[in-house]
Amino acid sequence: MKAAATKLQKLIHGWSWGQASWVILSGCLMAIALPPWSLWPLAWVGLVPLWRVVRTTPAIALAAAYGLLWGLVYYGISLAWITHLHPLMWMGVPWLNSVAIALSAWIFIVLWGSVCIAVWGGTVAWLSRRWPGRSLWLVLAGTALWCALEALRNYSPLDWSPLSLTQSPSNLWILHLTRLSGPQILSALLVATNGLLAYALPTPKLHPTHPPTHPPIHSPTLPLALTLILAGHLLGALLYAQTAPIPPGQSLSLGLVQGNVPTREKLTPQGIRQALEGYTEGYQSLVAQGVAAVVTPEGALPQLWNPNSPQMAAMLQTVGEAGVPLWLGTFAPVAGNGRQQYTQSILELRADGQYHGRYDKVQLVPLGEYIPFEALLGRLISRLSPLDSYLVPGQPRQQFATSVGRATVGICYESAYSRLFRRQTQAGGEFIVTASNNDPYPVWMMQQHHGLDVLRAVESDRWAIRVTNTGLSGLVDNHGRTLWLREPQTYLVHRAELERRQTLTPYVRWGDWLTPLLLGLALGWGWWGDRHSPL
Incomplete structure (x- = not known):
């Protein structure tokens, strides 16, 4: 206890509000580079203050604290939309508990991302103190570590605001x-x-015991930074200009229905009737326009799949009469251990009255769709909310084979998980369909979601159709160009023309090969530098 108290005192004593201000500025710059502001050029300089602070902070714990602060600012701003979970009184949750649930969800995911940046900041400080003169290697090591932490976080239940999102959908x-x-x-x-850039700039005196430092007269860091920016954009432009031809007859006409039934309403009998009427009318309208299939959002008909229920039977009768497949967002049962369990699913209904293609949501929302560490948190959550924990995830290597081709599917939150899209595309997915609810979140969350879908379309060289309940529904081509995007909180139907593609980008073929390569180069270069001469 005394040792911990001593470390805390040292941390408090070493804290500098001047440095903290730079870190806060850095977090704010990176946050407004994200949608909806999309000031993407700021991301190319926004991390400079964080780099400068952590590499010049002598105490590792203090540098980690500055990294934590950056994460609290960046993720706190970019994920503030989570608090729009409140109010939940319509679900029988008391007002105070509703506030607690919304704030807890926001704080939890913000802290998760911030802890990763704290690890990065502390590690960079330790490396900088151990090898202070090896600027190029330190940049390589810091880059490799950041990518590794982002990659690991993408395998966790919580992820949303990677740095790549700062460049989408604009750059x-x-x-x-x-695609690489x-x-x-x-x-x-x-x-x-x-x-x-941080190593190219003079470092002001940040600590009483550390005089100001200046980059070497012939420092290569500034030209290298400018070269990276220029070369990256030139290579991207070359890839943008290249379009692999597709065989004739690969165009596809899909219809989408944005039902605009708020969650607090669609779970009531009146809301279910409104959803059934809206999606039935939209389906019939699109069939008359000659579409090959009709797509509905996540949870369009929020009932457990039962072909004998009045609502499902009515929908099946409509599909049987029209003969055009309907991709219905609903809940489908799965075999459980003596307990009713179901998945968030997209089912392809055909004229024979059965569903054929099925995709079950893999990446469930913690606390929203299931309770993580249920043995530990279940009792606590049950005190805050009347919700049960019976949604189960789908299998990671699913394939959604439909009557019009194999699709790569993502349901809502899954847009942040590129690996799920990559697997399906590698297995033959010819186009992307994302089905989302997006209620009760604000428009700027929807814009972030759209930015993630643009990333998924570009990296896999696939067209993507976005179908949502309350917005933003849209169509994105394989180059990331938004061809159609409608306003939120409106009911609409739309006929979209897209291409089916079979190309396999290097990323789809081999995955994220860059992160292990960077880690290997950093370790190898570091070992070589220790045995020979420092940079």
Whole structure:
């Protein structure tokens, strides 16, 4: 206890509000580079203050604290939309508990991302103190570590705001680099460029015992940073200009229905009737327009799949009469251990009255769709909310084979998980369909979601159709160009023309090969530098 108290005192004593201000500025700059502001050029300089602070902070714990602060600012701003979970009183949750649930969800995911940046900041400080003169290697090591932490976080239940999102949907040239190694290549470019710029600038006196430092007269870091920015955009432009031809007859007409039934209403009998009427009318309208299939959002008909229920029977009768497949967002049962369990699913209904294609949501939302560590948290959550924990995830290697071709599917939150899209595309997915609810979140969350879908379309060289309940529904081509995007909180139907593609980008073929390569180079270069001469 005394040792911990001593460390805390040292941490407090070493804290500098001047340095903290730089870190806060850095977090704010990177946050407003994200949608909806999309000031993407700021991301190429926004990390410079963080780099400068952590590499000049002598105490590792203090540098980690500054990294934590950066994460609290960046993720706190970019994920503030989570608090729109409140109010939940319509679900029987008391007002105070509703506030607690919304704030807890926001704080939890913000802290998760911030802890990763704290690890990065502490590690960079330790490396800088141990090898202070090896600037190029330190930038490489810091870049590799950031990419590794982002990659690991993408295998966790919580992820949303990677650095790559700062460039989407606006900077289309640079987005095309994701075809080489996925979104991590953008994170690597941003972190490395900012690190090189940080080493190129004079470092002011930040500590009483550390005099100001200046870059060497012939420091290569500034030209290298400018070269990275220029070369990255030029290579992206070349990839943007290249379009692999597709065989004739690969165009596809899909219809989408944005039902605009708020969640607090669609779970009531009146809301279910409204959803059934709206999606039935939209389906019939699109069938008359000659579409090959009709797509509905996540949970369009929020009932457990039962072909004998009145609502499902009515929908099946409509599909049987029209003969055009309907991709219905609903809940489908799965075999459980003596307990009713179901998945968030997209089912393809055909004229024979059965569903054929089925996709079950893999990446469930913690606390929203299931309770993580249920043995530990279940009792606590049950005190805050009347919700049960019976949604189960689908299998990671699913394939959604439909009557019009194999589709790569993502349901809502899954848009942040590029690996799920990559697997399906590698297995033959010819186009992307994302089905989302997006209620009760604000428009700027929807814009972030759209940015993630643009990333998924570009990296896999696939057209993507976005179908949502309350917005933003849209159509994105394989170059990330938004061809159609409608306003939120409106009911609409739309006929979209897209291409089916069979190309396999390097990322789809081999995945994120860049992150392990960077880690290997950093370790190898570091070992070689120890045995020979420092940079």
